Amino acid sequence: MQIMEKSFKTLSYIAALFSIAAVFGIILSIFLEGLPLFKVVSIQEFIWGNAWYPTHGEAPQFGIRNLLIGSVYATLGALVIAVPLGLGSAIFISEIATPRLREIAKPAVELLAAIPSVVYGLFGMAILAPFIRELFDLSTGLNLLSTSIILGLMVVPIIASMSEDALSTVPKHMREASLALGATQWETITGVVLPAARSGIVGSVLQGFGRAIGETMVVLMVAGGSAQIPGSIFESLRPLTSTIAAEMGETVMGDLHYRSLFAIAIVLFLITFVTNLVAELVFLKRRLK
Amino acid sequence: MVKAHICTNNLNLWFGDNHVLYDVSMCVFENRITAMIGPSGCGKSSLLRCFNRMNDLIPSARIQGSILLDEEDIYHPKARVTDIRTRVGMVFQKPNPFPKSIFNNVAFGLKIQGKHSKSEIMDRVEKSLKDAWLWDEVKDRLHSSAMSLSGGQQQRLCIARALANGPRVLLLDEPTSALDPQSTAKIEELCLDLKSKVSILIVTHNIAQAGRISDYTAFMYLGELVEFGESSQVFTVPKDSRTEDYLTGVFG
Ligand SMILES: Nc1ncnc2c1ncn2[C@@H]1O[C@H](COP(=O)(O)OP(=O)(O)OP(=O)(O)O)[C@@H](O)[C@H]1O
Numbered sequence: 001m002q003i004m005e006k007s008f009k010t011l012s013y014i015a016a017l018f019s020i021a022a023v024f025g026i027i028l029s030i031f032l033e034g035l036p037l038f039k040v041v042s043i044q045e046f047i048w049g050n051a052w053y054p055t056h057g058e059a060p061q062f063g064i065r066n067l068l069i070g071s072v073y074a075t076l077g078a079l080v081i082a083v084p085l086g087l088g089s090a091i092f093i094s095e096i097a098t099p100r101l102r103e104i105a106k107p108a109v110e111l112l113a114a115i116p117s118v119v120y121g122l123f124g125m126a127i128l129a130p131f132i133r134e135l136f137d138l139s140t141g142l143n144l145l146s147t148s149i150i151l152g153l154m155v156v157p158i159i160a161s162m163s164e165d166a167l168s169t170v171p172k173h174m175r176e177a178s179l180a181l182g183a184t185q186w187e188t189i190t191g192v193v194l195p196a197a198r199s200g201i202v203g204s205v206l207q208g209f210g211r212a213i214g215e216t217m218v219v220l221m222v223a224g225g226s227a228q229i230p231g232s233i234f235e236s237l238r239p240l241t242s243t244i245a246a247e248m249g250e251t252v253m254g255d256l257h258y259r260s261l262f263a264i265a266i267v268l269f270l271i272t273f274v275t276n277l278v279a280e281l282v283f284l285k286r287r288l289k
Numbered sequence: 290m291v292k293a294h295i296c297t298n299n300l301n302l303w304f305g306d307n308h309v310l311y312d313v314s315m316c317v318f319e320n321r322i323t324a325m326i327g328p329s330g331c332g333k334s335s336l337l338r339c340f341n342r343m344n345d346l347i348p349s350a351r352i353q354g355s356i357l358l359d360e361e362d363i364y365h366p367k368a369r370v371t372d373i374r375t376r377v378g379m380v381f382q383k384p385n386p387f388p389k390s391i392f393n394n395v396a397f398g399l400k401i402q403g404k405h406s407k408s409e410i411m412d413r414v415e416k417s418l419k420d421a422w423l424w425d426e427v428k429d430r431l432h433s434s435a436m437s438l439s440g441g442q443q444q445r446l447c448i449a450r451a452l453a454n455g456p457r458v459l460l461l462d463e464p465t466s467a468l469d470p471q472s473t474a475k476i477e478e479l480c481l482d483l484k485s486k487v488s489i490l491i492v493t494h495n496i497a498q499a500g501r502i503s504d505y506t507a508f509m510y511l512g513e514l515v516e517f518g519e520s521s522q523v524f525t526v527p528k529d530s531r532t533e534d535y536l537t538g539v540f541g
């Protein structure tokens with residue numbers, strides 16, 4: 001018995017150690033492979049250069065500005081769709097639905113999270129994009145609008161379920177206090193419940209941001225892929241993630257193109273790392289309160 | 290001659306199949322304190338929550354009979370429930386300030402009414418805090434969180450918050466049961482002070498408290514209003530033997 005107990009502890013310890021080591025190993029190798037780029041290309045040139053011609057024979061250019069802005073546009077576009085839908089769903093599930101309806105609506109929204117991203121991509125590419133092309137009479141439907149819609153739908157369940165958790169932890173007596181002062185249900189939701197759940201809602205949006213900016217398959221399939229800054233929602237774009245996925249196969253291990261893709265990975269890592277850090281801090285603040 | 294302010298008339302209440310109030314007819318009199326006592330589960334809170342229609346929030350609740358507030362039926366189909374709740378304020382057992390600033394707690398009711406100017410709100414907040422004997426303790430930190438107040442201060446803040454709406458009647462459901470003796474005494478004195486401004490209905494498990502502050506006392510037992518009258522009479526010469534048993538501690 002004693003031995004069993006001991007070996008379980010040791011095994012779980014090893015498992016935890018292994019997972020942490022794997023994460024650090026991955027991060028370390030990204031930096032090791034990517035950082036040497038900056039011996040040749042300055043950081044400023046890399047981040048803010050407007051030309052991405054990594055395979056241009058004589059003078060390749062490694063400016064990721066357009067890709068970076070593409071990522072930011074696609075992610076913000078996704079949030080424009082996902083925040084109202086996700087928060088609206090959360091309010092409906094937590095505050096308005098009858099218990100029976102809640103039992104249906106909650107798993108239904110969460111089901112959106114169970115769909116693999118390639119299925120979202122497929123839907124965007126084969127159904128949504130042609131529809132958008134027809135609707136607005138465009139040359140292609142693979143553009144910022146389609147990308148934002150599909151990415152947004154992927155983020156909805158994250159925002160919905162995390163915000164719903166935050167709303168349901170607001171105690172019932174808080175709602176009663178508001179209603180007893182003559183507030184309507186809607187005034188109670190906007191004036192008391194949402195502010196009380198604020199940190200959880202902000203956290204859910206940050207999580208959604210991190211999810212959208214890191215998503216690769218959908219943007220690879222739906223964004224269109226031209227490395228330009230989209231001038232409108234009807235133009236195509238190329239985010240950071242799909243650049244790595246699409247071009248890694250063409251590189252030679254150790255060449256500048258190869259290193260530049262790892263450098264993009266560093267940028268992505270830093271963005272999601274900071275987002276997660278802020279989200280954790282927001283939650284921590286709430287827990288300490 | 291004291292004026293009846295809010296009266297129930299043969300009030301019956303069910304939660305689903307559970308009949309919790311039987312033919313209750315009683316009044317809260319103007320500028321008087323009415324105490325409601327009785328053993329746990331006899332329906333005191335349920336009756337209290339009929340007076341500002343908080344039972345509307347419970348889907349299984351069904352009500353029969355009428356309640357007249359200043360001669361007006363609050364359960365009339367045309368009566369506006371938000372309007373009734375600003376005229377009949379409520380303070381709960383556990384202090385439940387919003388996680389907002391002290392000022393915004395008191396201003397909440399006025400702000401949602403949306404018909405008061407900024408300076409008007411300022412004045413009403415100050416007056417309400419003064420009426421609730423909290424002003425001197427918080428006047429220098431109106432914009433810090435209400436959660437930083439002590440339990441007794443939080444409960445007085447909840448009273449101020451209810452007073453800001455300018456209610457005619459104030460309902461208090463065991464407002465001191467979560468408080469220490471000192472804070473309790475303060476709230477009792479406050480109630481005595483407030484009755485010149487509002488009519489008060491207070492539920493309490495503390496018989497001594499009812500005796501100290503109330504002008505009228507209602508004794509409830511198993512959903513029935515067993516005895517209702519001037520406190521001096523209910524406490525000294527109760528008409529019903531059940532009242533006497535309760536007051537002498539035979540049950541409850
Ligand atoms: N939300 C509700 N849904 C269904 N039944 C309820 C609800 N609230 C109260 N009841 C029932 O109504 C009856 C009266 O309860 P109530 O809370 O009014 O008693 P009380 O006199 O206030 O008791 P206490 O002194 O313990 O606060 C009880 O049988 C209780 O189970």
Ligand SMILES: [Mg+2]
Binds near residue numbers: 462
């Ligand atoms: Mg009660």
